[in-house]
Amino acid sequence: xxxxxxxxxxxxxxxxxxxxxxxxxxxxxxxxxxxxxxxxxxxxxxxxxxxxxxxxxxxxxxxxxxxxxxxxxxxxxxxxxxxxxxxxxxxxxxxxxxxxxxxxxxxxxxxxxxxxxxxxxxxxxxxxxxxxxxxxxxxxxxxxxxxxxxxxxxxxxxxxxxxxxxxxxxxxxxxxxxxxxxxxxxxxxxxxxxxxxxxxxxxxxxxxxxxxxxxxxxxxxxxxxxxxxxxxxxxxxxxxxxxxxxxxxxxxxxxxxxxxxxxxxxxxxxxxxxxxxxxxxxxxxxxxxxxxxxxxxxxxxxx
Numbered sequence: 001x002x003x004x005x006x007x008x009x010x011x012x013x014x015x016x017x018x019x020x021x022x023x024x025x026x027x028x029x030x031x032x033x034x035x036x037x038x039x040x041x042x043x044x045x046x047x048x049x050x051x052x053x054x055x056x057x058x059x060x061x062x063x064x065x066x067x068x069x070x071x072x073x074x075x076x077x078x079x080x081x082x083x084x085x086x087x088x089x090x091x092x093x094x095x096x097x098x099x100x101x102x103x104x105x106x107x108x109x110x111x112x113x114x115x116x117x118x119x120x121x122x123x124x125x126x127x128x129x130x131x132x133x134x135x136x137x138x139x140x141x142x143x144x145x146x147x148x149x150x151x152x153x154x155x156x157x158x159x160x161x162x163x164x165x166x167x168x169x170x171x172x173x174x175x176x177x178x179x180x181x182x183x184x185x186x187x188x189x190x191x192x193x194x195x196x197x198x199x200x201x202x203x204x205x206x207x208x209x210x211x212x213x214x215x216x217x218x219x220x221x222x223x224x225x226x227x228x229x230x231x232x233x234x235x236x237x238x239x240x241x242x243x244x245x246x247x248x249x250x251x252x253x254x255x256x257x258x259x260x261x262x263x264x265x266x267x268x269x270x271x272x273x274x275x276x277x278x279x280x281x282x283x284x285x286x287x288x289x290x291x292x293x294x295x296x297x298x299x300x301x302x303x
Contacts, residue, residue: 024081025088028074029095035067036099043107047114058190060107064182065254067099068175072222093147100178101143108181109136112202115192128199135207139181142210143174149214158218160272167221172212172265176219180209180258187255212265219265 039060046056074092078084113132116125149156149171156170184205193199246253 025078039063039103061182061185104178139210146213168218183254183258
């Protein structure tokens with residue numbers, strides 16, 4: 001084989017390898033879609049189950065939580081392998097609508113409202129089911145709107161800017177909002193809600209998660225975690241310990257992490273508002289309490 005043939009063969013192999021690398025992020029996106037589809041099927045199965053609804057609902061919640069690492073890895077792998085493409089971005093957005101929009105909204109409705117017993121006041125029960133269906137639909141709509149805004153925004157800035165040089169999300173990311181609902185269901189071992197006052201609290205939490213997605217408040221971005229540093233061993237050990245604790249005590253830990261992330265965005269917005277009012281207060285206090293006397297207003301002009 002001549003030298004030119006060897007060069008051409010090497011180029012063909014590199015092109016074939018390059019095409020294969022483009023498929024790698026899409027495989028993780030496909031796993032994301034598969035987890036969302038499994039969650040939907042388990043939620044539907046819970047409706048017709050006899051006494052085993054909590055088992056199906058728990059698997060539905062776990063599937064949504066399991067899809068979050070898939071969603072985080074597909075974009076990171078695409079950036080690491082330099083295989084970002086418009087097709088991959090669109091596929092990722094459609095996958096997020098299914099897994100983190102449709103699946104958690106359906107899970108939230110079935111777990112929080114569908115199994116309310118007949119012992120609850122019939123009129124109150126009907127109102128709760130109707131309100132739950134509407135709020136869960138708003139959660140799905142807010143999630144889709146959040147993704148659309150993210151796709152068209154090139155350099156979004158939160159209303160309460162953070163530290164310079166740090167990366168933030170504008171609005172709560174849809175995987176975090178879906179993870180909050182799924183972690184709450186998993187925390188209660190997916191036993192359906194049977195008390196009307198719990199259904200009202202659940203209604204408020206789902207509505208709050210939807211609002212935070214379309215807000216312009218800042219939320220911490222995990223993209224700052226860099227695994228390609230020169231000495232990533234300490235970070236890998238820390239991540240291994242965290243993952244073990246998450247899996248061993250998943251009911252409690254995932255719920256606490258989800259709540260902490262949600263309240264971090266709320267606290268950041270409140271702290272920014274307080275700091276702005278504090279900065280304005282000295283300026284107001286520096287102004288005179290009473291209007292100046294006529295001779296203090298400057299020279300007088302006669303008619």
